[in-house]
Amino acid sequence: MTTTSGLGREQPPKVTLSDVARAAGVSVATASKALNKRTHVKEATRLRVEAAAAALDFTPNFFARALNSSRTNTIGMVTSDLDNRFVLPILLGAEDAFGSGSLSVLLADARDDVLREQLHIETLMSRKVDGLLIVGRTTNPRPPASVFADVPVVYVYAPSTDDSHMSVTPDNVLAGRLAVRHLLDSGRRRIALVNGEASYAAAQDRAAGVTAELADHGLELVGGHSLFGQWGEAWGRDCGRLLATGDSGIDAVIGGSDHIARGVLDSLRDLGKRVPDDIAVIGFDNWDILVQESRPPLTSIDMNLQHLGRVAAQRLVDAIAGTVQPGRSYEPVHVVARQSA
Amino acid sequence: MTTTSGLGREQPPKVTLSDVARAAGVSVATASKALNKRTHVKEATRLRVEAAAAALDFTPNFFARALNSSRTNTIGMVTSDLDNRFVLPILLGAEDAFGSGSLSVLLADARDDVLREQLHIETLMSRKVDGLLIVGRTTNPRPPASVFADVPVVYVYAPSTDDSHMSVTPDNVLAGRLAVRHLLDSGRRRIALVNGEASYAAAQDRAAGVTAELADHGLELVGGHSLFGQWGEAWGRDCGRLLATGDSGIDAVIGGSDHIARGVLDSLRDLGKRVPDDIAVIGFDNWDILVQESRPPLTSIDMNLQHLGRVAAQRLVDAIAGTVQPGRSYEPVHVVARQSA
């Protein structure tokens, strides 16, 4: 008994492999082989060992095992996700891909600081992680981290600037195309794009998708190009007001993010424009708290973050298993239609 | 050279403690003591060993160390944070409290499922985590998890129903009081509370704080009690409209969450009420994306999540060190004044 009252169940007596071996009447070596389904062990004795292990509730000591430099069944995840938006969906996807229970994830936060990031990576490597997931904050390509050659790395969200590295990024060009397609499907033709900051790859890619899809239909953006600005509601409101009061005759606005789209929505409302009847509005990210209860609820392009995580984890697993599949992949996104468009 | 092109730097030859010892001309044991600042080692030799270690870029083998069943410098963090809001701030706080680099965090997501949670806890214990941070999704007390008695646990956000366990929760009663105090300070007297769901401890506690603080000033809520409903903008809008058009003569509304407060804000705006001139509005959580660009920017009570994480981690550290400090603690929150109140 410990002195701490009622703080938990008793630690069961540690049962080691040699306990199992003794119980099964074999040597430790044989027990080891039996449990690891290794070299030919007589079926009967294997069963006996397994029974003994089960009876004693044997759990192999993780550290003793790792000491003999095998796999650790641990991956490291380094993030700089200041918005707190990507980590969990991606973690969930990763847990799914690995099959629950088998794998553990060491999480570290780099706080968007290269030095901290490298420090954490060193720590993780000293813990012999089997692989590394490096999760970025934007989709802007980022310089690769310095990692031992035998530790596979998958960059998630923000790809590595080195194309030969494994990177998994949402397909923002597709996102732009889908937004346009959705609007065209409901008969819109005069579309404006109120975009985020031009320094963001996401903004550029979405714009590229939008203009490309429009071009495929012989159209172009109202005003000829996307309006780069800030990622915020205020920018959305400002542009929304200008667009709706001008003589542009627009019938749809694409917001560069849900934030922006909400700003647009609010300004249109102020001006008495009906959404979607007069003007349709669509956003990117499908961030529930922004999208579900706006007036009207906002149609948005979902970035499929959990899928992203699953793919990233799967590629990592493959790489750990030796099947390297270098290069960037751009993962699909999809429209979530609500009432604004 | 590996065959994978440019995927990382070469794995340096493993340097072990005995390499260091040899280089320093001492025994392995001495080297160990020297590096761990253990028993009295002559200053000179300690320096020599440290120099050798540095020269060889020695990193102690984590698993060999853990095998001797000392500390693992690892804590487990189990979350059910579906909203994706608490994990990172709390992780940050924990990293701070432990002093960076020294500690690693194994993160697992329970998806709000008791079985999954217990499964993850077992895995974490098999990895000999020094302690466990169990992060909830609400502040409702939750049944304790089953954990070995020698593994300290701190419940964060959602406390354990067992009062003797260590729990760290934001002080929602204080939050309610602070909201009222802030409004009273600016001369408001007729205050309504549009609250979230009654089944949430957070809603109840905030309401309790609000009414208590009002009572201390000889006041009570307009309508006599808080309006429980849903945690959403729509509910805020509905109530906002009712309150503003009725004859209650309110001069301030407290929203049970930033969501709700934003709804209130929007409805007041629709009705031509000026905020804060006619009616002040204040929310809870200080969730940046909701709060910063509303019209006007929303005054809100910040739950201090990073602080919460730091405290939780600190208590965990203390418990690991043997200084158990059982019981719940309620951590302070603070007003972030913007323009709405």
Next chain:
DNA sequence: CTGTTAGCGCCTTCAA
């Protein structure tokens, strides 16, 4: 103060 001797629990030769 320093070195020698034993393990920690497991896996892996190698011999039987």
Next chain:
DNA sequence: TTGAAGGCGCTAACAG
């Protein structure tokens, strides 16, 4: 097919 022996890298206990 099985077992004995050695070692992974480190720390702890005891001698010197």
